[in-house]
Amino acid sequence: MATLTDLSLVVQVAVAGNRRAFDELVRRYQSPVRRFFLNLTLGDGQLSDDLAQDTFLKAYVNISKFRGLSSFQTWLMRIAYNVFYDYKRKVLPQSLPIGSEADGLVSDYSPPYREGAGLSLDIYTALAQLKPDERTCITLQLIDGYDIRQVAKITGLKEGTVKSHLSRGKEKMANYLKENGYERR
Protein backbone atom coordinates (compact mmCIF):
# COMPACT_ATOMS: atom_id res chain seq x y z
CA MET A 1 0.00 0.00 0.00
CA ALA A 2 3.02 2.25 0.57
CA THR A 3 3.52 2.62 -3.17
CA LEU A 4 -0.03 3.78 -3.86
CA THR A 5 -0.45 7.44 -4.70
CA ASP A 6 -2.64 9.71 -2.62
CA LEU A 7 -5.12 9.92 -5.47
CA SER A 8 -5.55 6.17 -5.73
CA LEU A 9 -6.08 5.96 -1.97
CA VAL A 10 -8.64 8.75 -2.13
CA VAL A 11 -10.47 6.94 -4.94
CA GLN A 12 -10.53 3.74 -2.88
CA VAL A 13 -12.08 5.61 0.03
CA ALA A 14 -14.52 7.64 -2.06
CA VAL A 15 -15.71 4.86 -4.37
CA ALA A 16 -15.40 1.67 -2.38
CA GLY A 17 -15.52 3.09 1.15
CA ASN A 18 -12.17 1.42 1.88
CA ARG A 19 -11.31 2.41 5.45
CA ARG A 20 -7.85 0.85 5.25
CA ALA A 21 -6.99 3.26 2.47
CA PHE A 22 -8.06 6.14 4.69
CA ASP A 23 -5.98 4.67 7.53
CA GLU A 24 -2.97 4.92 5.22
CA LEU A 25 -3.78 8.55 4.38
CA VAL A 26 -4.01 9.44 8.07
CA ARG A 27 -0.65 7.78 8.76
CA ARG A 28 0.94 9.70 5.90
CA TYR A 29 -0.33 13.11 6.90
CA GLN A 30 -0.81 13.04 10.68
CA SER A 31 2.62 14.55 11.25
CA PRO A 32 2.31 17.68 9.05
CA VAL A 33 -1.27 18.32 10.17
CA ARG A 34 -0.46 17.98 13.89
CA ARG A 35 2.68 20.07 13.48
CA PHE A 36 0.65 22.78 11.74
CA PHE A 37 -1.77 22.88 14.68
CA LEU A 38 1.06 22.81 17.21
CA ASN A 39 2.49 25.94 15.63
CA LEU A 40 -0.89 27.69 15.44
CA THR A 41 -1.78 26.82 19.05
CA LEU A 42 1.73 27.70 20.23
CA GLY A 43 2.54 24.19 21.38
CA ASP A 44 -0.73 23.03 22.93
CA GLY A 45 -0.38 19.31 22.20
CA GLN A 46 -3.81 18.19 23.45
CA LEU A 47 -5.67 20.88 21.55
CA SER A 48 -3.59 20.21 18.44
CA ASP A 49 -4.47 16.53 18.50
CA ASP A 50 -8.17 17.29 18.96
CA LEU A 51 -8.16 19.71 16.03
CA ALA A 52 -6.15 17.28 13.90
CA GLN A 53 -8.71 14.54 14.63
CA ASP A 54 -11.53 16.86 13.59
CA THR A 55 -9.61 17.65 10.41
CA PHE A 56 -9.30 14.00 9.43
CA LEU A 57 -12.92 13.27 10.31
CA LYS A 58 -14.07 16.16 8.08
CA ALA A 59 -11.75 14.97 5.33
CA TYR A 60 -13.29 11.49 5.55
CA VAL A 61 -16.86 12.73 5.44
CA ASN A 62 -16.15 15.07 2.51
CA ILE A 63 -13.62 12.99 0.62
CA SER A 64 -15.93 12.60 -2.38
CA LYS A 65 -15.69 16.39 -2.82
CA PHE A 66 -11.94 16.17 -3.45
CA ARG A 67 -11.56 16.99 -7.14
CA GLY A 68 -7.81 16.56 -7.46
CA LEU A 69 -7.29 20.18 -8.57
CA SER A 70 -4.62 20.50 -5.88
CA SER A 71 -2.64 17.85 -4.05
CA PHE A 72 -4.40 15.88 -1.34
CA GLN A 73 -2.09 17.45 1.25
CA THR A 74 -3.03 20.98 0.19
CA TRP A 75 -6.72 20.04 0.31
CA LEU A 76 -6.22 18.56 3.78
CA MET A 77 -4.38 21.64 5.01
CA ARG A 78 -7.24 23.80 3.75
CA ILE A 79 -9.61 21.76 5.92
CA ALA A 80 -7.16 22.06 8.84
CA TYR A 81 -7.07 25.83 8.42
CA ASN A 82 -10.89 26.00 8.44
CA VAL A 83 -11.09 23.73 11.48
CA PHE A 84 -8.68 26.00 13.35
CA TYR A 85 -10.58 29.17 12.50
CA ASP A 86 -13.93 27.57 13.36
CA TYR A 87 -12.41 26.69 16.73
CA LYS A 88 -11.07 30.23 17.18
CA ARG A 89 -14.48 31.70 16.39
CA LYS A 90 -16.09 29.42 18.98
CA VAL A 91 -13.69 30.03 21.85
CA LEU A 92 -12.34 33.52 21.21
CA PRO A 93 -14.98 35.53 23.11
CA GLN A 94 -14.14 33.62 26.32
CA SER A 95 -10.39 33.31 25.85
CA LEU A 96 -9.40 36.85 24.92
CA PRO A 97 -6.55 37.89 27.20
CA ILE A 98 -7.04 41.23 28.97
CA GLY A 99 -5.66 44.07 26.92
CA SER A 100 -5.43 42.11 23.69
CA GLU A 101 -6.88 43.46 20.48
CA ALA A 102 -10.41 42.59 19.49
CA ASP A 103 -9.56 39.69 17.21
CA GLY A 104 -7.08 38.11 19.60
CA LEU A 105 -4.24 39.26 17.45
CA VAL A 106 -1.28 38.87 19.72
CA SER A 107 -0.91 35.93 22.06
CA ASP A 108 1.58 36.47 24.84
CA TYR A 109 0.49 33.69 27.15
CA SER A 110 2.34 30.44 27.80
CA PRO A 111 0.35 27.36 26.84
CA PRO A 112 -0.01 24.76 29.60
CA TYR A 113 1.52 21.84 27.77
CA ARG A 114 4.24 22.12 25.19
CA GLU A 115 5.60 19.67 22.70
CA GLY A 116 8.92 19.97 20.95
CA ALA A 117 10.41 22.17 23.65
CA GLY A 118 14.16 22.42 23.92
CA LEU A 119 15.02 24.51 20.89
CA SER A 120 17.74 27.10 21.47
CA LEU A 121 15.08 29.80 21.41
CA ASP A 122 11.51 28.62 21.90
CA ILE A 123 9.83 28.67 18.55
CA TYR A 124 6.35 29.01 20.04
CA THR A 125 7.34 32.04 22.09
CA ALA A 126 8.65 33.57 18.90
CA LEU A 127 5.50 32.70 16.93
CA ALA A 128 3.41 34.23 19.72
CA GLN A 129 4.72 37.65 18.67
CA LEU A 130 2.67 37.41 15.47
CA LYS A 131 -0.96 38.04 14.65
CA PRO A 132 -2.85 34.80 13.82
CA ASP A 133 -2.90 35.40 10.05
CA GLU A 134 0.79 36.28 10.04
CA ARG A 135 1.53 33.18 12.11
CA THR A 136 -0.46 30.99 9.74
CA CYS A 137 1.34 32.34 6.67
CA ILE A 138 4.78 32.17 8.30
CA THR A 139 4.14 28.63 9.53
CA LEU A 140 2.90 27.43 6.16
CA GLN A 141 5.80 28.95 4.26
CA LEU A 142 8.82 28.67 6.55
CA ILE A 143 8.01 25.44 8.39
CA ASP A 144 5.71 23.50 6.07
CA GLY A 145 7.43 24.66 2.90
CA TYR A 146 4.47 25.88 0.84
CA ASP A 147 4.95 28.62 -1.73
CA ILE A 148 2.84 31.78 -1.77
CA ARG A 149 0.33 30.41 -4.28
CA GLN A 150 -0.26 27.31 -2.15
CA VAL A 151 -0.52 29.37 1.04
CA ALA A 152 -3.17 31.48 -0.68
CA LYS A 153 -5.03 28.34 -1.72
CA ILE A 154 -4.95 26.88 1.79
CA THR A 155 -5.99 30.06 3.58
CA GLY A 156 -8.36 31.37 0.94
CA LEU A 157 -6.55 34.72 1.08
CA LYS A 158 -5.41 36.66 -1.97
CA GLU A 159 -1.77 36.24 -2.91
CA GLY A 160 -1.16 39.93 -2.27
CA THR A 161 -2.59 39.61 1.24
CA VAL A 162 -0.43 36.56 1.90
CA LYS A 163 2.64 38.50 0.77
CA SER A 164 1.74 41.35 3.14
CA HIS A 165 1.28 38.97 6.08
CA LEU A 166 4.58 37.26 5.27
CA SER A 167 6.45 40.53 4.95
CA ARG A 168 5.14 41.95 8.25
CA GLY A 169 5.51 38.63 10.03
CA LYS A 170 9.08 38.13 8.87
CA GLU A 171 10.05 41.61 9.94
CA LYS A 172 8.54 41.14 13.41
CA MET A 173 10.16 37.74 13.81
CA ALA A 174 13.57 38.94 12.67
CA ASN A 175 13.43 41.92 15.06
CA TYR A 176 12.35 39.67 17.90
CA LEU A 177 15.16 37.19 17.24
CA LYS A 178 17.77 39.93 17.05
CA GLU A 179 16.50 41.58 20.24
CA ASN A 180 16.75 38.24 22.01
CA GLY A 181 20.29 37.59 20.93
CA TYR A 182 19.60 34.97 18.29
CA GLU A 183 22.26 35.38 15.65
CA ARG A 184 22.86 33.61 12.42
CA ARG A 185 25.49 30.91 12.76
Place this chain on the structure above:
Amino acid sequence: MNEDNDLLLKQFFSEAAQQTIDDNGFTERVMGRLPQVSHGLGFFFASQSPIKHFSRLWTMFCILVFVVLFVIFDGWQQLAIQFEVLLRTMSVSSFSINLLMLASILFGLLFVGVEESVSRA
Protein backbone atom coordinates in the same frame (compact mmCIF):
# COMPACT_ATOMS: atom_id res chain seq x y z
CA MET B 1 18.31 43.61 4.74
CA ASN B 2 15.36 41.44 3.71
CA GLU B 3 17.71 38.73 2.50
CA ASP B 4 19.48 38.79 5.84
CA ASN B 5 16.16 38.45 7.64
CA ASP B 6 15.13 35.61 5.34
CA LEU B 7 18.33 33.74 6.06
CA LEU B 8 17.99 34.34 9.78
CA LEU B 9 14.42 33.04 9.80
CA LYS B 10 15.25 30.11 7.55
CA GLN B 11 17.93 29.08 10.00
CA PHE B 12 15.66 29.61 13.00
CA PHE B 13 12.85 27.52 11.52
CA SER B 14 15.02 24.82 9.97
CA GLU B 15 14.82 22.61 13.06
CA ALA B 16 11.03 22.98 13.27
CA ALA B 17 10.70 22.25 9.55
CA GLN B 18 12.41 18.90 10.03
CA GLN B 19 10.36 17.96 13.08
CA THR B 20 8.37 14.77 12.56
CA ILE B 21 5.67 13.85 15.02
CA ASP B 22 5.38 10.17 15.89
CA ASP B 23 1.98 8.61 15.37
CA ASN B 24 1.70 7.22 18.93
CA GLY B 25 -1.78 5.81 18.36
CA PHE B 26 -3.16 8.95 16.72
CA THR B 27 -4.27 7.08 13.58
CA GLU B 28 -6.06 4.44 15.65
CA ARG B 29 -7.91 7.15 17.55
CA VAL B 30 -9.01 8.79 14.31
CA MET B 31 -10.08 5.48 12.76
CA GLY B 32 -12.00 4.65 15.93
CA ARG B 33 -14.00 7.88 15.60
CA LEU B 34 -14.82 7.61 11.89
CA PRO B 35 -18.56 8.06 11.35
CA GLN B 36 -20.66 5.67 9.30
CA VAL B 37 -20.58 7.40 5.95
CA SER B 38 -21.52 5.61 2.76
CA HIS B 39 -19.09 6.53 0.05
CA GLY B 40 -19.65 5.65 -3.60
CA LEU B 41 -20.95 2.11 -4.02
CA GLY B 42 -21.12 1.76 -0.27
CA PHE B 43 -24.25 3.94 -0.46
CA PHE B 44 -25.94 1.14 -2.36
CA PHE B 45 -25.42 -1.36 0.44
CA ALA B 46 -25.71 0.84 3.50
CA SER B 47 -29.46 1.27 3.84
CA GLN B 48 -31.21 2.37 6.99
CA SER B 49 -33.85 -0.32 7.17
CA PRO B 50 -34.28 -3.96 6.03
CA ILE B 51 -36.98 -2.88 3.55
CA LYS B 52 -34.64 -0.41 1.88
CA HIS B 53 -31.88 -2.96 1.91
CA PHE B 54 -34.15 -5.54 0.26
CA SER B 55 -35.33 -2.95 -2.23
CA ARG B 56 -31.77 -2.14 -3.27
CA LEU B 57 -30.84 -5.81 -3.51
CA TRP B 58 -33.91 -6.40 -5.69
CA THR B 59 -32.91 -3.51 -7.96
CA MET B 60 -29.41 -4.93 -8.26
CA PHE B 61 -30.85 -8.35 -9.06
CA CYS B 62 -33.08 -6.91 -11.80
CA ILE B 63 -30.19 -4.99 -13.31
CA LEU B 64 -28.09 -8.13 -13.27
CA VAL B 65 -30.84 -10.16 -14.94
CA PHE B 66 -31.25 -7.46 -17.57
CA VAL B 67 -27.54 -7.43 -18.34
CA VAL B 68 -27.36 -11.24 -18.56
CA LEU B 69 -30.40 -11.46 -20.84
CA PHE B 70 -29.12 -8.59 -22.96
CA VAL B 71 -25.86 -10.45 -23.53
CA ILE B 72 -27.46 -13.90 -24.05
CA PHE B 73 -29.99 -12.66 -26.59
CA ASP B 74 -27.47 -10.48 -28.36
CA GLY B 75 -29.20 -7.25 -27.39
CA TRP B 76 -27.00 -4.94 -29.42
CA GLN B 77 -27.76 -6.92 -32.57
CA GLN B 78 -31.51 -6.78 -31.89
CA LEU B 79 -31.35 -3.06 -31.25
CA ALA B 80 -29.34 -2.47 -34.41
CA ILE B 81 -31.86 -4.43 -36.49
CA GLN B 82 -34.80 -2.59 -34.97
CA PHE B 83 -33.11 0.74 -35.55
CA GLU B 84 -32.35 -0.11 -39.16
CA VAL B 85 -35.95 -1.22 -39.77
CA LEU B 86 -37.16 1.98 -38.15
CA LEU B 87 -34.98 4.10 -40.41
CA ARG B 88 -35.96 2.24 -43.57
CA THR B 89 -39.70 2.28 -42.89
CA MET B 90 -39.91 5.72 -41.36
CA SER B 91 -40.77 7.46 -44.58
CA VAL B 92 -43.38 4.97 -45.78
CA SER B 93 -45.13 3.77 -42.60
CA SER B 94 -47.81 5.62 -40.74
CA PHE B 95 -47.60 6.20 -37.01
CA SER B 96 -49.09 3.41 -34.95
CA ILE B 97 -48.98 2.44 -31.30
CA ASN B 98 -47.49 -0.93 -30.46
CA LEU B 99 -49.52 -2.12 -27.49
CA LEU B 100 -46.91 -4.64 -26.41
CA MET B 101 -44.23 -1.95 -26.38
CA LEU B 102 -46.51 0.43 -24.51
CA ALA B 103 -47.29 -2.22 -21.88
CA SER B 104 -43.58 -2.90 -21.42
CA ILE B 105 -42.81 0.78 -20.86
CA LEU B 106 -45.71 1.17 -18.42
CA PHE B 107 -44.58 -1.89 -16.51
CA GLY B 108 -41.06 -0.49 -16.31
CA LEU B 109 -42.31 2.85 -15.03
CA LEU B 110 -44.54 1.10 -12.51
CA PHE B 111 -41.58 -0.93 -11.25
CA VAL B 112 -39.43 2.18 -10.87
CA GLY B 113 -42.26 4.02 -9.11
CA VAL B 114 -42.91 1.20 -6.64
CA GLU B 115 -39.19 0.83 -5.98
CA GLU B 116 -38.88 4.56 -5.35
CA SER B 117 -41.88 4.55 -2.99
CA VAL B 118 -40.48 1.63 -1.03
CA SER B 119 -37.04 3.20 -0.74
CA ARG B 120 -38.55 6.45 0.58
CA ALA B 121 -40.70 4.66 3.14
